[in-house]
Amino acid sequence: MADEAPLHSNNPIRFGIVGCAEVARKLARAMCLAPGxxxxxxxxxxxxxxxxxxxxxxxxxxQVKLYGSYDQVLDDPCxxxxxxxxPTSLHTQWAVKAAHKKKHLxxxxxxxxxxxxxxxxxxxxxxxxxxxxxGTMWLHHPRTLKMKNLLSxxxxxxxxxxxxxxxxxxxxxxxxxxxxxxxxxxxxxGALGDLxxxxxxxxLWAKDYQLPSxxxxxxxxxxxxxxxxxxxxxxxxxxxxxxxxxxTIHCSFFANSSxxxxxxxSNASIHTKxxxxxxxxxxxxxxxxxxxxxxxLHIGWNVIPEEVRVDCELPQEASMVKEFSRLVHGIxxxxxxxxxxxxxxxxxxxxVLDAVKKSIDRGCKLVQL
Amino acid sequence: MADEAPLHSNNPIRFGIVGCAEVARKLARAMCLAPGxxxxxxxxxxxxxxxxxxxxxxxxxxQVKLYGSYDQVLDDPCxxxxxxxxPTSLHTQWAVKAAHKKKHLxxxxxxxxxxxxxxxxxxxxxxxxxxxxxGTMWLHHPRTLKMKNLLSxxxxxxxxxxxxxxxxxxxxxxxxxxxxxxxxxxxxxGALGDLxxxxxxxxLWAKDYQLPSxxxxxxxxxxxxxxxxxxxxxxxxxxxxxxxxxxTIHCSFFANSSxxxxxxxSNASIHTKxxxxxxxxxxxxxxxxxxxxxxxLHIGWNVIPEEVRVDCELPQEASMVKEFSRLVHGIxxxxxxxxxxxxxxxxxxxxVLDAVKKSIDRGCKLVQL
Numbered sequence: 001m002a003d004e005a006p007l008h009s010n011n012p013i014r015f016g017i018v019g020c021a022e023v024a025r026k027l028a029r030a031m032c033l034a035p036g037x038x039x040x041x042x043x044x045x046x047x048x049x050x051x052x053x054x055x056x057x058x059x060x061x062x063q064v065k066l067y068g069s070y071d072q073v074l075d076d077p078c079x080x081x082x083x084x085x086x087p088t089s090l091h092t093q094w095a096v097k098a099a100h101k102k103k104h105l106x107x108x109x110x111x112x113x114x115x116x117x118x119x120x121x122x123x124x125x126x127x128x129x130x131x132x133x134x135g136t137m138w139l140h141h142p143r144t145l146k147m148k149n150l151l152s153x154x155x156x157x158x159x160x161x162x163x164x165x166x167x168x169x170x171x172x173x174x175x176x177x178x179x180x181x182x183x184x185x186x187x188x189x190g191a192l193g194d195l196x197x198x199x200x201x202x203x204l205w206a207k208d209y210q211l212p213s214x215x216x217x218x219x220x221x222x223x224x225x226x227x228x229x230x231x232x233x234x235x236x237x238x239x240x241x242x243x244x245x246x247x248t249i250h251c252s253f254f255a256n257s258s259x260x261x262x263x264x265x266s267n268a269s270i271h272t273k274x275x276x277x278x279x280x281x282x283x284x285x286x287x288x289x290x291x292x293x294x295x296x297l298h299i300g301w302n303v304i305p306e307e308v309r310v311d312c313e314l315p316q317e318a319s320m321v322k323e324f325s326r327l328v329h330g331i332x333x334x335x336x337x338x339x340x341x342x343x344x345x346x347x348x349x350x351x352v353l354d355a356v357k358k359s360i361d362r363g364c365k366l367v368q369l
Numbered sequence: 370m371a372d373e374a375p376l377h378s379n380n381p382i383r384f385g386i387v388g389c390a391e392v393a394r395k396l397a398r399a400m401c402l403a404p405g406x407x408x409x410x411x412x413x414x415x416x417x418x419x420x421x422x423x424x425x426x427x428x429x430x431x432q433v434k435l436y437g438s439y440d441q442v443l444d445d446p447c448x449x450x451x452x453x454x455x456p457t458s459l460h461t462q463w464a465v466k467a468a469h470k471k472k473h474l475x476x477x478x479x480x481x482x483x484x485x486x487x488x489x490x491x492x493x494x495x496x497x498x499x500x501x502x503x504g505t506m507w508l509h510h511p512r513t514l515k516m517k518n519l520l521s522x523x524x525x526x527x528x529x530x531x532x533x534x535x536x537x538x539x540x541x542x543x544x545x546x547x548x549x550x551x552x553x554x555x556x557x558x559g560a561l562g563d564l565x566x567x568x569x570x571x572x573l574w575a576k577d578y579q580l581p582s583x584x585x586x587x588x589x590x591x592x593x594x595x596x597x598x599x600x601x602x603x604x605x606x607x608x609x610x611x612x613x614x615x616x617t618i619h620c621s622f623f624a625n626s627s628x629x630x631x632x633x634x635s636n637a638s639i640h641t642k643x644x645x646x647x648x649x650x651x652x653x654x655x656x657x658x659x660x661x662x663x664x665x666l667h668i669g670w671n672v673i674p675e676e677v678r679v680d681c682e683l684p685q686e687a688s689m690v691k692e693f694s695r696l697v698h699g700i701x702x703x704x705x706x707x708x709x710x711x712x713x714x715x716x717x718x719x720x721v722l723d724a725v726k727k728s729i730d731r732g733c734k735l736v737q738l
Contacts, residue, residue, distance in 0.1 A: 026666045161600070161624040164533060164617075170635050214588060218604045219735065220615040233531070233615050235587045235602065246589040246602050248533075248617045255530045256638045257661035257670070260631070266539050269625045271642075273656075277663060279673045287642075292626035294646060297395045299684060301626070304648045315668060366588065 013325040016041035016079035016103070018070045018094060019086040020053035021180075023108060026317055027083050027135075028057045033318040037325045041065040043073035070094060074101040081328055084108060085135070087186035088193055092117045099124035104131040104328045104338075106321070110193035110353065111346045118350045122343050131327045133320070133342040134349075136201055138276050140319040143284040143310040144205075147270055151206060151263060156290065158266030163247035165202045165262070167195035167276060168231075168255035176253070182228050190228035191251045192356060198276045199249035200356070201349045202261050203236060207245065209348050212236040215355035217364045222254070230254065234356045267291060271305070278316070285309045382694040385410035385448035385472070387439045387463060388455040389422035392477060395686055396452050396504070397426045402687040406694045410434040412442035439463055443470040450697055453477060454504070456555035457562055461486045468493035473500040473697045475690070479562035479722065480715045487719045491712050500696045502689070502711040503718075505570055507645050509688040512653040512679040513574075516639055520575060520632060525659065527635030532616035534571045534631070536564035536645060537600075537624035545622070551597050559597035560620045561725060567645045568618035569725070570718045571630050572605060576614065578717050581605040584724035586733045591623070599623065603725045636660060640674070647685070654678045 015031050017024050020042065031039040039059075044050040047068030054066055067073050073082060074097055081104035086094055091112050098105050105125055111134045112118035125132040138144055151157055171179070180186045181194045189196075204211075218233040231252035238245040261275040268290040278284035287305040295302055314322065330336045351369070359367045384400050386393050389411065400408040408428075413419040416437030423435055436442050442451060443466055450473035455463055460481050467474050474494055480503045481487035494501040507513055520526055540548070549555045550563045558565075573580075587602040600621035607614040630644040637659040647653035656674040664671055683691065699705045720738070728736045 023667070026668065029666065029668075158539075158625075161621055162535075162537075162602070162619050164535075164619070166531070166533075166633070168531075168633060170527075216587070218585070218606065218615060218617075219583060220606050220613060222613065231530070233604065233617065235604070235617075237587065237589050244589060244591065246587060246619070248587075248602065248604075248619070250531050250533070250615070250617070250633075252530055252633075254635055255633045256527070256636055256658060257663070258633060258638060258658075262629070264535070264537060264619075264624045264627060266623055267625055269627060273640075273674065274670065277667055277670070279670050281668055289625060289627075294626070297398065298392070298646055299395065299398075300646070300649050301643065305642065 012036050012038040013328050014038050014040040014078055014080045016043065016073040016076065016082045018043050018073050018082050018084045018098070020044045020049055021085040021108070024053070024083065024085045025057055027085070027321070030315060030317040030321045033314055034321040034325065036329065037321055039064055041067060041073050041076055041079050043067035043070045045069070074098055074103060079103060080332070081106060081324070087180050088113055089186055089188060092120055095121040096124040099128045099130050102128055102130060104324070106133050106135060106324050108135040110189055110197045111350055113188060115347065115350045115354050118347060122347065125338065125343065129331065129338060131324065131331060131338045132346070133324045134346040135320070136198070137316045137320050138198070139201070139205065140323055141278065141284060141316040142312055143272070143278070143286060146308065146310050147272070147286055150268070150270060150288065157268045159243045160206060160245050160263060160265050162245065162264040163203045163206050163262070164249070164260065165199040165247070166250045166258045166260040167198045168250065168252040168258045169195070170256055171253045176224065176230070182224055182230065184226040184228050188228060189353070189357070190223070191231055191253050192229045192353060195251035196232070196249065196353060196356065197349060198259070199251060200352045201345070202275060203247040203249065204348055204352060206263050207238060209345065210238060211348060211351065211369050212247070213239040214366050214368055215352060215359055216366045217356055217359040219364045221360050221364070229360065232356070232360060234359070236352070278312070281312060281315045283309055283311045381405050381407040382697050383407050383409040383447055383449045385412065385442040385445065385451045387412050387442050387451050387453045387467070389413045389418055390454040390477070393422070393452065393454045394426055396454070396690070399684060399686040399690045402683055403690040403694065405698065406690055408433055410436060410442050410445055410448050412436035412439045414438070443467055443472060448472060449701070450475060450693070456549050457482055458555050458557060461489055464490040465493040468497045468499050471497055471499060473693070473700070475502050475504060475693050477504040479558055479566045480719055482557060484716065484719045484723050487716060491716065494707065494712065498700065498707060500693065500700060500707045501715070502693045503715040504689070505567070506685045506689050507567070508570070508574065509692055510647065510653060510685040511681055512641070512647070512655060515677065515679050516641070516655055519637070519639060519657065526637045528612045529575060529614050529632060529634050531614065531633040532572045532575050532631070533618070533629065534568040534616070535619045535627045535629045536567045537619065537621040537627045538564070539625050540622045545593065545599070551593055551599065553595040553597050557597060558722070558726070559592070560600055560622050561598045561722060564620035565601070565618065565722060565725065566718060567628070568620060569721045570714070571644060572616040572618065573717055573721060575632050576607060578714065579607060580717060580720065580738050581616070582608040583735050583737055584721060584728055585735045586725055586728040588733045590729050590733070598729065601725070601729060603728070605721070647681070650681060650684045652678055652680045
């Protein structure tokens with residue numbers, strides 16, 4: 001059968017989904033939208049769950065293989081790559097297994113519970129020659145590229161002084177009781193892993209992935225009775241040698257939804273309020289302020305921020321799947337090495353996340369990196 | 370002469386300006402715009418300076434009394450109230466003197482170098498029965514009242530979790546060499562006094578002037594060779610008993626102009642980018658987001674922030690002068706006691722500002738309040 005043949009240059013990348021989390025519906029849709037990609041298998045802990053998920057996304061067992069275990073997806077020779085949205089505590093086990101089965105790996109964020117676990121995953125990917133990427137979608141939005149170009153124009157923007165980012169949502173009492181993201185056995189990092197991953201990723205992105213020299217949680221950490229973080233604020237500092245910058249982030253399960261990213265340079269600043277999930281799919285915007293001064297007598301401003309609008313051909317998660325598949329194609333078709341940029345981004349994000357955790361665990365002490 | 374008579378009920382409040390700072394031009398204009406107020410005297414260190422200032426604001430010596438000393442303004446029985454925009458290090462001396470001369474006092478911010486000095490000023494005002502107000506203009510803008518009404522509607526807004534505020538400007542090298550605001554003998558608080566006063570005032574305003582339990586500067590303080598603060602970031606925490614809230618502020622002379630105030634509650638959030646000086650005079654706006662949730666599949670939002678627009682009859686500094694004069698009229702006409710709200714606001718702002726200074730001086734240690 002054609003779909004059991006190894007990957008050929010013009011064949012689409014065949015994805016398997018391992019674990020039927022809510023977010024997997026979004027990714028399944030992305031796999032339909034992204035060119036050069038097909039969803040070929042879905043595995044859950046029971047065949048009923050796999051069937052239910054397939055029905056939810058409008059597919060039947062004749063269109064996609066349904067499995068009652070994760071292992072069957074990994075053992076299927078038709079599957080080139082897996083998308084793995086399992087609870088974070090299961091990442092290492094299944095990601096390492098997937099890599100050993102030579103499956104390219106798109107891993108939902110947070111990548112791991114700590115950098116030691118992530119290193120096991122990355123090592124397995126490297127030694128098996130498979131591509132690794134974590135599921136941070138906003139990095140693949142064209143707005144992100146547009147903002148990066150502005151930040152990199154040192155004449156217009158000037159050195160970055162300050163970055164501020166928030167990721168908050170107001171959850172209901174049921175979420176606080178039962179959701180995976182607050183359970184110590186499943187997503188022990190809580191809001192730090194679920195929301196903090198984005199803000200930490202954003203400040204590193206803004207600073208071209210220079211690690212901060214110090215990290216400090218602020219004394220407003222809220223945890224549940226099991227010690228899972230529900231809200232926190234943290235600060236980051238890059239020393240003089242890396243152009244004295246500071247960042248602050250705030251993440252919470254108790255506040256009205258926000259996804260702010262504000263970056264301030266000496267000559268300009270940008271701000272977006274929906275950096276993680278854009279308000280709508282076909283375009284997104286950010287505010288740009290350049291050379292703002294006050295009018296005479298300080299009774300107004302000479303410029304007000306302008307809205308920069310960026311059109312979006314594909315939803316950002318489809319752009320992510322497309323980029324991931326492009327890299328997988330390169331490996332399969334041209335024999336190139338897996339791209340190292342994406343694992344490095346994940347690792348640095350995890351390193352800084354670990355430092356915030358360490359600061360929290362030590363009573364909000366300053367942590368050197 | 371009529372204008373030498375003591376204050377009568379229907380007479381306008383007669384202002385004297387003590388010190389011809391740049392900001393005094395703005396206030397002189399406000400005194401023309403505010404009802405029930407007249408500018409009657411200008412005093413500078415030399416008569417030439419007073420004349421030059423009068424010419425700048427389009428007045429001659431026949432329209433306003435010009436004095437070559439501050440004392441002459443304070444000694445003029447026609448002067449009911451003084452506006453005092455001198456460098457901060459001169460505030461105590463001249464503010465106390467003004468109070469002893471029974472002049473109501475509108476004092477430019479930062480009110481004082483520390484709360485001990487401010488207490489001397491407030492004590493002098495109290496014992497002489499004169500009104501005190503500091504020159505924080507944005508508190509008098511109708512937008513501020515509109516935002517406060519929203520914040521106070523606990524059903525709509527929910528408890529305040531997080532406040533973030535910035536006040537930044539990008540100054541030129543000359544400013545850093547010579548400006549009053551970076552000179553240790555004139556405005557020793559630098560960016561903390563000039564910019565931090567606003568942000569600290571804003572977070573206290575949001576929290577109904579509940580003092581934070583802890584204050585901590587973050588390790589990114591920049592000072593000049595004389596130790597004057599040029600940029601800093603600080604965090605503030607209100608303990609569980611006052612509804613576990615956090616605030617962060619960032620103030621800098623090195624970053625593109627910003628005046629952000631973002632307040633986040635469990636159900637709603639507001640954000641304004643020009644809270645200190647509105648973009649224009651006749652109206653101002655803020656963004657309001659209520660009950661923001663993500664659309665199905667998290668591919669968008671159910672609501673995007675709405676812009677709430679507030680018209681403004683008078684420029685905010687004229688509203689401030691109007692409110693100050695209303696209080697002075699009450700004292701002069703009806704024999705009521707000076708209003709205590711404004712001195713209390715100034716004092717709390719100064720207390721928190723002092724705590725930030727203390728934290729900076731102690732190497733960014735946590736300071737209990």
